[in-house]
Amino acid sequence: MDTLYRGLTQANxxxxxxxxxxxxIPGTVWLTVLFVIPFYAVACVAFGTIDPIFxxxxxQWSPLSWDFVQAKQIFTSLATxxxxxxxxxxVIYVVCAMTLCFIIGFPIAYFLARHAGKHKLLLLVLIIVPxxxxxxxxxxxxxxxxxxxxxFTRFMRNFGINYNWLDGSPITVTLGLVYGYIPFxxxxxxxTLERLDWRLVDAARxxxxxxxxxxxxxxxxxxxxxxxxxxxxxxxPMFGDYYTNDLLSRSPSTEMIGNQIDFFLNASTxxxxxxxxxxxxxxxxxxxxxxxxxxxxxxxxxxxx
Amino acid sequence: xxNTTKRRGSPLAFVIWGYIIWxxxxxxxxxxxxxxxxxxRTVWQGFSLRxxxxxxxxxxxxxxxxxxxxxxxxxxxxxxLVVVTPxxxxxxxxxxxIRGRSANFVQGLTSAPLITPEIVVGAALLLTFTRLFTAVxxxxxxxxxxxxxxxxxxxxxxxxARLVSIGASFEEAARxxxxxxxxxxRFVLLPMLWPSVMASxxxxxxxxxDDFVITSFLSAGVGSETxxxxxxxxxxxxxxxxxxxxxxxxxxxxFTVLIIGLFGLSTWRKRQGERGGLRAALxxxxxxxx
Numbered sequence: 001m002d003t004l005y006r007g008l009t010q011a012n013x014x015x016x017x018x019x020x021x022x023x024x025i026p027g028t029v030w031l032t033v034l035f036v037i038p039f040y041a042v043a044c045v046a047f048g049t050i051d052p053i054f055x056x057x058x059x060q061w062s063p064l065s066w067d068f069v070q071a072k073q074i075f076t077s078l079a080t081x082x083x084x085x086x087x088x089x090x091v092i093y094v095v096c097a098m099t100l101c102f103i104i105g106f107p108i109a110y111f112l113a114r115h116a117g118k119h120k121l122l123l124l125v126l127i128i129v130p131x132x133x134x135x136x137x138x139x140x141x142x143x144x145x146x147x148x149x150x151x152f153t154r155f156m157r158n159f160g161i162n163y164n165w166l167d168g169s170p171i172t173v174t175l176g177l178v179y180g181y182i183p184f185x186x187x188x189x190x191x192t193l194e195r196l197d198w199r200l201v202d203a204a205r206x207x208x209x210x211x212x213x214x215x216x217x218x219x220x221x222x223x224x225x226x227x228x229x230x231x232x233x234x235x236x237p238m239f240g241d242y243y244t245n246d247l248l249s250r251s252p253s254t255e256m257i258g259n260q261i262d263f264f265l266n267a268s269t270x271x272x273x274x275x276x277x278x279x280x281x282x283x284x285x286x287x288x289x290x291x292x293x294x295x296x297x298x299x300x301x302x303x304x305x
Numbered sequence: 306x307x308n309t310t311k312r313r314g315s316p317l318a319f320v321i322w323g324y325i326i327w328x329x330x331x332x333x334x335x336x337x338x339x340x341x342x343x344x345x346r347t348v349w350q351g352f353s354l355r356x357x358x359x360x361x362x363x364x365x366x367x368x369x370x371x372x373x374x375x376x377x378x379x380x381x382x383x384x385x386l387v388v389v390t391p392x393x394x395x396x397x398x399x400x401x402x403i404r405g406r407s408a409n410f411v412q413g414l415t416s417a418p419l420i421t422p423e424i425v426v427g428a429a430l431l432l433t434f435t436r437l438f439t440a441v442x443x444x445x446x447x448x449x450x451x452x453x454x455x456x457x458x459x460x461x462x463x464x465x466a467r468l469v470s471i472g473a474s475f476e477e478a479a480r481x482x483x484x485x486x487x488x489x490x491r492f493v494l495l496p497m498l499w500p501s502v503m504a505s506x507x508x509x510x511x512x513x514x515d516d517f518v519i520t521s522f523l524s525a526g527v528g529s530e531t532x533x534x535x536x537x538x539x540x541x542x543x544x545x546x547x548x549x550x551x552x553x554x555x556x557x558x559x560f561t562v563l564i565i566g567l568f569g570l571s572t573w574r575k576r577q578g579e580r581g582g583l584r585a586a587l588x589x590x591x592x593x594x595x
Contacts, residue, residue: 024399038429111317137552141331240422
């Protein structure tokens with residue numbers, strides 16, 4: 001009887017992993033077919049050849065016959081050639097936009113987490129609203145305001161500022177990125193700061209630390225992982241952005257890497273270049289992604305501890 | 306103590322109200338101009354409903370192409386929901402409970418789409434559908450597959466968070482009382498997952514209805530044009546305030562779904578005697594804890 005019982009429970013324990021695996025299989029297969037394999041397809045197009053007559057990209061499905069001539073050309077172009085300007089511009093715009101996002105977003109998240117008081121829910125709702133307003137609508141709103149006879153342009157004219165906002169202005173593009181992505185920074189920042197143990201900050205203050213010292217030596221180190229994760233979370237889509245630029249500037253002088261990808265894949269006959277740029281961008285971003293995954297894993301470990 | 310807290314907080318209060326004005330007023334102005342009587346999106350010429358309903362050709366509810374875009378958007382959003390919800394729930398349960406090396410692989414795979422820029426996913430799928438899986442035509446089918454792939458990760462994140470907070474004890478209790486593993490899952494766990502399912506329905510609907518990049522990369526001309534695509538292609542042209550009206554409609558749609566979802570979530574929580582109310586519901590739909 002006893003052995004029978006033991007046999008039954010063991011069978012049960014053994015059969016359940018298979019059950020859970022069965023639950024995970026459909027989704028895993030889906031993601032393998034439509035997320036992992038597509039990356040391979042990108043590589044096969046990127047390292048493929050070009051049809052000599054039709055000039056179209058011919059993917060090479062076997063890595064053994066991959067051809068790196070075009071890849072070398074694109075990477076040289078990114079490093080020293082005509083695409084260099086685009087690469088540098090992308091980094092500069094994203095770094096500037098990120099800095100501004102933190103300068104504006106951190107005090108807001110901090111206030112929400114610590115000093116919001118009885119209006120907290122109202123403020124939280126108002127902060128979340130832009131999160132749910134369509135990105136295109138928010139850009140459209142600024143296109144209307146910044147166009148030649150737009151309200152903002154007319155308003156600025158009163159101060160003698162007559163600036164062509166929507167005609168290839170790096171300022172507009174950078175501020176557009178800030179406007180577009182800052183809601184996605186504020187919420188995770190708030191979530192991080194809300195979770196902090198503020199008693200430690202109070203303790204530092206009680207022990208004689210000045211507010212600035214307490215901030216630098218206690219608040220910042222405690223929230224660092226969350227801040228970095230939140231920053232990466234908006235840096236990734238910003239690096240791949242092309243629509244903000246397209247809507248607010250449309251000028252080659254402000255083009256980012258995303259615009260080049262969009263151009264090569266959707267408007268030109270050189271999809272191979274597009275595929276190569278997608279690969280280059282992914283490799284560059286892989287750095288941030290692995291960092292992000294590591295820091296969130298660390299965070300969840302801290303929470304569960 | 307509370308006095309000093311307040312004093313330190315007050316310049317920050319300025320920043321926060323300034324931010325709220327900055328982030329909302331331009332949108333409100335755009336909404337107001339959808340009721341402009343003239344053709345301009347920037348100079349006010351009196352109130353009218355011509356771009357919404359009264360103009361027989363150019364108003365959004367009577368223009369054929371706009372109607373086509375609206376129905377494309379809705380069909381895409383609902384079919385994506387139908388496919389992604391069961392897929393995501395199963396993947397969340399499975400990926401949380403399997404162990405070993407395959408568990409790491411599955412977990413990495415499910416979180417990767419969440420942090421991959423949309424342009425990369427869109428470009429990769431475009432190349433895949435035009436060169437590898439050529440049986441999949443660009444247009445609705447490709448857009449559906451793309452949106453499910455991108456939305457799957459958010460369903461998994463939301464449902465998995467709920468699974469973690471539920472824990473294993475309820476199911477174990479049911480098993481001790483004689484339920485089979487399947488019965489425990491069906492009658493104990495699934496009903497408890499309901500708020501996360503509702504939250505993911507809301508999040509996925511809003512993501513898909515607003516999606517521009519993937520839907521645009523995988524579109525095939527006018528036949529698969531959605532509302533965001535239509536807005537995008539006319540923002541910088543000489544479009545009439547009908548454009549503002551269409552964008553307003555899009556915002557209204559996602560807010561309606563959001564409010565229904567929040568209302569449903571907080572009543573469910575109240576009925577179940579769970580704490581949190583509106584704030585917990587807000588956290589559910591903004592993935593603040595992801």
